[in-house]
Amino acid sequence: MYRTDMYEGILAETVTINGANGDMINAYMARPLGAGPFSAMVLVHHMPGWDEWYREATFKFANHGYVTLTPNLYFRAGHGTPEDVAAKVRGEGGIPDDQAVGDLAGAMIFLRGLPYGTGKVGIFGTCSGGRHAYLAACRVPGFDAIVDCWGGNVVMTPEQLDTKRPVSPLDYTKDLSCPILGLFGNEDKNPTPEQVDQHEAELKKHNKSYEFHRYEGAGHGFFYYQYPAYRQAQAMDGWQKVFAFLEKVLP
Amino acid sequence: MCTMIVEKINVEGSGKGSGGWIKLDQANVSYDHPFNAPFEHALNIDFVNESLGPSARVAVELSEQAARELVRTILAVLDRAEAGGHLERISADSQVNCATQNE
Numbered sequence: 504m505y506r507t508d509m510y511e512g513i514l515a516e517t518v519t520i521n522g523a524n525g526d527m528i529n530a531y532m533a534r535p536l537g538a539g540p541f542s543a544m545v546l547v548h549h550m551p552g553w554d555e556w557y558r559e560a561t562f563k564f565a566n567h568g569y570v571t572l573t574p575n576l577y578f579r580a581g582h583g584t585p586e587d588v589a590a591k592v593r594g595e596g597g598i599p600d601d602q603a604v605g606d607l608a609g610a611m612i613f614l615r616g617l618p619y620g621t622g623k624v625g626i627f628g629t630c631s632g633g634r635h636a637y638l639a640a641c642r643v644p645g646f647d648a649i650v651d652c653w654g655g656n657v658v659m660t661p662e663q664l665d666t667k668r669p670v671s672p673l674d675y676t677k678d679l680s681c682p683i684l685g686l687f688g689n690e691d692k693n694p695t696p697e698q699v700d701q702h703e704a705e706l707k708k709h710n711k712s713y714e715f716h717r718y719e720g721a722g723h724g725f726f727y728y729q730y731p732a733y734r735q736a737q738a739m740d741g742w743q744k745v746f747a748f749l750e751k752v753l754p
Numbered sequence: 755m756c757t758m759i760v761e762k763i764n765v766e767g768s769g770k771g772s773g774g775w776i777k778l779d780q781a782n783v784s785y786d787h788p789f790n791a792p793f794e795h796a797l798n799i800d801f802v803n804e805s806l807g808p809s810a811r812v813a814v815e816l817s818e819q820a821a822r823e824l825v826r827t828i829l830a831v832l833d834r835a836e837a838g839g840h841l842e843r844i845s846a847d848s849q850v851n852c853a854t855q856n857e
Contacts, residue, residue: 550756583808591808594782731792
């Protein structure tokens with residue numbers, strides 16, 4: 504908890520990391536100044552891209568004491584404004600799951616190699632980023648906590664599967680090796696409350712450590728102050744739950 | 755959450771983006787999250803020129819109702835133009851492209 508008589512400093516900058524297939528991609532990193540040790544977080548951006556909200560979120564997590572890295576999962580689509588790059592990816596039907604998981608594994612390995620870490624690395628994502636975070640936390644050993652904010656398409660029907668998304672993330676649940684916090688809006692259409700029920704049932708079935716919170720009066724993306732979906736009270740409570748969870752599982 | 759519902763078509767024409775006019779070669783039509791329109795999902799059309807990079811884009815984000823009305827209006831205008839004998843011949847290249855997309 505910040506006190507007014509504390510010294511505080513944060514370094515935030517763009518770095519490069521090795522992602523899927525050894526590809527070099529860029530990432531935004533923010534870290535508290537000092538010797539640490541600090542726990543670390545990987546943030547997974549949403550479909551609208553590696554945008555300002557995610558750079559601010561990176562800074563926010565650093566402000567709460569985490570070395571935080573947000574890889575640009577759309578690096579391979581070329582460069583321009585985040586919107587233009589994200590529109591290109593949207594036009595291509597998104598990115599392959601394997602590529603996203605490889606990039607997030609690279610981010611985790613990068614963080615583990617830093618000299619001021621506690622050795623603990625969590626992962627946080629919203630929207631498609633929540634889904635990608637879930638996939639990574641299930642498929643890549645080494646994550647110590649996951650925060651899934653309204654990740655849709657975690658529950659997929661066989662008809663929804665394609666070459667980029669060949670497996671429903673729900674099917675990897677048995678491999679999840681860390682506690683999960685999930686935040687969802689009850690008015691969301693993807694995931695619907697029924698899909699969140701299915702997700703919860705699967706976690707329960709495999710005896711996973713989970714904490715789900717569902718908000719009335721909120722739909723999809725209720726943290727995003729730049730969109731009409733923003734819900735102030737639910738967002739403030741959600742952020743409190745995120746940092747309380749991380750304090751518990753990622754000290 | 756992203757629907758990932760998208761269709762691509764080849765197009766011929768020009769669009770005016772932030773950097774001025776560009777030659778268009780593709781339109782990406784999606785029903786997914788918009789960047790600016792105040793909806794969770796919108797009918798998005800990105801007119802692009804792939805060879806010029808992600809910034810070569812002319813974008814619209816429409817409500818479902820607006821998109822359907824636009825489609826009806828475009829067809830109505832083309833029907834009137836056809837009835838009046840105003841339609842220009844489509845080039846052989848674009849006919850080939852359209853056929854490929856429809857397969």
